[in-house]
Every structure is written in C-alpha cells, then in structure tokens.
Amino acid sequence: MTSNTTAAPARPAVSWLPVVMLALGAFCAGTDNYLIAGILSDMSRDLHMPVAAGGLFVTAYSLAYAVGSPVVLTLVRVRSPRRLLLAAIAAFVVVNLLAAVAWAPWVMTVARIVAGCLAGLYSPLAAAAAAGMVPAHRRGRALAIVMGGISVATLAGVPIGVWIAHLWSWRTAFVFVAALAVVATAGIALSVTASGAAPSASFRQRVAPLRRPAVLLALVVTIAGMCAGLMVYTYVEPIFAAAPAVGAGAVGALIMAHGFGALIGLGFGSSLVDRFGSRPVLLGTLTVFTADMALLPLASHTLVTTFAFVFVWGVVGWAFLPAQQHSMIADAPPEQPPMLLSLNGSAMYFGIALGSAIGGAVIAGLGAGRIWTFATAFAAVAVLLSLVRHTRVTSGRSGRRR
Structure with a gap:
C-alpha cells in the first residue's frame, strides 16, 4: 500500500x-x-x-x-x-x-x-x-x-x-x-x-510619526527612563567606589551583575508582554525601577544587598524597553513600525546622553550622594507619563468604538 x-x-x-x-x-x-x-x-x-x-x-x-x-x-x-x-x-x-x-x-x-x-x-x-x-x-x-x-x-x-x-x-x-x-x-x-x-526613506518620512501626541509621549517615557538609569550607570565607578561596603575592586563585578540582569530583562520582557500585554509590564517594570533607584543608597550599606539591587535595576531597567516598543507599534499604521522603532532607538540614546550630562552636573555641583534623588525623580516621571499616555490611548479607543 x-x-x-x-x-x-x-x-x-x-x-x-x-x-x-x-x-x-x-x-x-x-x-x-x-x-x-x-x-x-x-x-x-x-x-x-x-x-x-x-x-x-x-x-x-x-x-x-x-x-x-x-x-x-x-x-x-x-x-x-x-x-x-x-x-x-x-x-x-x-x-x-x-x-x-x-x-x-x-x-x-x-x-x-x-x-x-x-x-x-x-x-x-x-x-x-x-x-x-x-x-x-x-x-x-x-x-x-x-x-x-x-x-x-x-x-x-x-x-x-x-x-x-x-x-x-x-x-x-x-x-x-x-x-x-x-x-x-x-x-x-x-x-x-x-x-x-x-x-x-526621507528624513521627513522618518520623523512623520512625531506628529502624533501619543508617539511623542511614548518617546519622552523612553528618554526619562533611560536618563534615570544612565545618570547612575555612567558614574557607577566613582559612586560605588566611594561606598564603604563596595569599594573600587567590586565595581567590575557590579557592572557584570547589572549586565546579567539586563540580559534577563530583555529576554523575558517580550515574553511577559505576550502573556500580560504591554501596559502592565511597562508600568510594573518602571514602578519597580523607581523604587530600586530610591532604595539603592540604603542597599549600598552591605555588599550583598548592593549586588541584589543592581541586578534588579538591570532586569527592570531594560525589561521596559520591549514593552515600550510593543506599545508604540500596537496601533500604528502598517508602514510606520520601522520608523517608530528607529525613533525609539534615537530616544534611548538621547536619554543616555541627557542622563550622563545631568549626572555630571549633579556630581560637580551637589555631590554624588544627591544623584539618587534626580534618578528617582526621572524614573517617577517615566511612570507618570506612561500612565497619562495609556489613559489617552484607552480613551481614544473608547471614542472610536462609539
């Protein structure tokens, strides 16, 4: 047969x-x-x-x-x-x-x-x-x-x-x-x-999505989140080298712990978005990130807690990026996702530039101990603006249904 x-x-x-x-x-x-x-x-x-x-x-x-x-x-x-x-x-x-x-x-x-x-x-x-x-x-x-x-x-x-x-x-x-x-x-x-x-694509085509208020808000969220993280990361050596429980010899290991957390955050961020949607993942990671920035000065009194908080910072500080990308392209016209992702990439690095500049100004003018206040403030701004953006997007969807 x-x-x-x-x-x-x-x-x-x-x-x-x-x-x-x-x-x-x-x-x-x-x-x-x-x-x-x-x-x-x-x-x-x-x-x-x-x-x-x-x-x-x-x-x-x-x-x-x-x-x-x-x-x-x-x-x-x-x-x-x-x-x-x-x-x-x-x-x-x-x-x-x-x-x-x-x-x-x-x-x-x-x-x-x-x-x-x-x-x-x-x-x-x-x-x-x-x-x-x-x-x-x-x-x-x-x-x-x-x-x-x-x-x-x-x-x-x-x-x-x-x-x-x-x-x-x-x-x-x-x-x-x-x-x-x-x-x-x-x-x-x-x-x-x-x-x-x-x-x-022409430059005009690449920046065309900026005409949408929701896109602008999303990009500001990316800028604020990256600014908060890199404000500290750029100066991680002088900040933690001066901490009695850490010292200069542990800075390389701290950077590795942060990188390991970032790898996990990027890897599982997309999976979490697929399971729960972009909004809870974005708001959840940014909220934990804000709390981590606020509590890290206290955690740095012991080496173990410093490593734990830096690791969590790496996880949530990078896990919000896949959620942010997903939320930006979810309702975009078919031709715009590549442009949106390119703009979000630029916003990431603009946030890094802004964070390193502000961090340097804070250290020069107020001392390294005050940098946590500014990092926490920018992280909180990212949470608030993300809430505003999602509220506006949800309201817009409800209006279209009517």
Whole structure:
C-alpha cells in the first residue's frame, strides 16, 4: 500500500555565521558606549579633567548615535548597503584607536562623536542585513541575535574591558574594542553577502510619526527612563567606589551583575508582554525601577544587598524597553513600525546622553550622594507619563468604538 501524502519539503539550512558576525559588530558598539562607566576615574585623571566632565564623553557618543541613526542614514547614499556596513565597522576600528591614544579631551570628544555616528549608522543596517539573509520564519531570531549583541556587551564586553584596563591602562580597553571590531570587519567581509538597496526613506518620512501626541509621549517615557538609569550607570565607578561596603575592586563585578540582569530583562520582557500585554509590564517594570533607584543608597550599606539591587535595576531597567516598543507599534499604521522603532532607538540614546550630562552636573555641583534623588525623580516621571499616555490611548479607543 502506498501513501498519497507527500512529505513537506525540507526547509533549507540557515547559516548563522553572518548573523553572529553582525551581532559582534553590535557588541562592539554597545561595549564602546558603556565602557567609559568602568574606566571613568582613571581616564579623567590621565586627561587632566574632573570626573563629572569625563562623563560627557558618554553624552557625546550617545547624542551622536541619536542623531546618527535617522539623519546620517538619510544623508548617506550608496548602492551597496554591504559596503556601507563594512565602511562603518572598519572606521569604528580607527576611531577607537584614536580614543586609545587621545592626548587631550578634545581628541577624545572627536573620537566619541564619530564613534557614535558610526554606531548609529551600523545598527539599522546590520539589523536589515540579518533579516534579509534568513528565511521569513527565522527573521525574529536573527534580529534578536544582532540586537542582543548590545545587551551582551553590558554583561561581558564592559567587564572584560574594565578588567583589561585594570591590568594595564584604560587606553588598552579601547584597543580591545578596536580588536573586536577588526574581527567583526573580517567576518562581515567574508560571510555577509550583497543585499538590496539601502533604506531610502526621507528624513521627513522618518520623523512623520512625531506628529502624533501619543508617539511623542511614548518617546519622552523612553528618554526619562533611560536618563534615570544612565545618570547612575555612567558614574557607577566613582559612586560605588566611594561606598564603604563596595569599594573600587567590586565595581567590575557590579557592572557584570547589572549586565546579567539586563540580559534577563530583555529576554523575558517580550515574553511577559505576550502573556500580560504591554501596559502592565511597562508600568510594573518602571514602578519597580523607581523604587530600586530610591532604595539603592540604603542597599549600598552591605555588599550583598548592593549586588541584589543592581541586578534588579538591570532586569527592570531594560525589561521596559520591549514593552515600550510593543506599545508604540500596537496601533500604528502598517508602514510606520520601522520608523517608530528607529525613533525609539534615537530616544534611548538621547536619554543616555541627557542622563550622563545631568549626572555630571549633579556630581560637580551637589555631590554624588544627591544623584539618587534626580534618578528617582526621572524614573517617577517615566511612570507618570506612561500612565497619562495609556489613559489617552484607552480613551481614544473608547471614542472610536462609539
């Protein structure tokens, strides 16, 4: 007896090497941005500048990234996105070597601004390339791998860079990033194939969603949340090195604990949204984050509680991002989700820039002990604005039903 059923054709095997190489480039970008938090004191001392001013290097990188993603990608026109991708990551090697040999603050500032622009250019191109090289049913995983490179940077890249800096010099930490970028450049050149035309949306199209008040409110929530977290994270070394229960020797481990929490938060944030919806996850994580920022000064009286609260900060401080992204695109027109996600990415880095700048001003003017008050206040603003936004969105839906 023969069966009339026909076996389903086997799906072609997927090569994940190109995606991994693209993720390595994202890992370099993430490490490069957050690395300064662990080497801030030594770098500032070597460049003859206050620690609070040294934190502005994070501001320069993040602000350049925030502008670089929508603006530079719109201005740069090439036939081959692969060439632009390779040019961005190869130039990343050069600017990190420039940072490693920086002999004055202005040289480091130039290096950070250019690096931020290159990261803002690389990230969307890498995501698009990864999605285009795998079958449709694997695109979600490919995007998660590439963008996960940034979160893994907080878990592994930054602690390794800080460890290298403590062994030799803060300058060797940038050499470490440059070396990783060399590997990423070679890997992308050898494994990533040519793809279609580069994104051709105009700047007006990219910022069109800003005409919607709900989008503006959502972006301000992202800015406030990231500002609160990075206000502390940028200066985590001088803040916790001065805590009697922590000390400078534990800062690298604290950064790793935060990174491990961030990885868990990003991983489970989407699952929680799928199960409970974006609103409770967003409000819940931001509320816990606010409480964590308010209580961390008390927790830092013992090493164990400090690690516990920093870990929770990493979890909730990053878990709100998938919920925020989901809430932004839930009711968006079909053509707008890519633009909304790009704007939200820019808002993230604008929040990082704002947080590092405000944190530096607070430390310089009021002392590191007052930074928790400002971080808690910005986190609370994120909660309140999120409540306002969800109330307006819910009211709008009810009005449309009538």
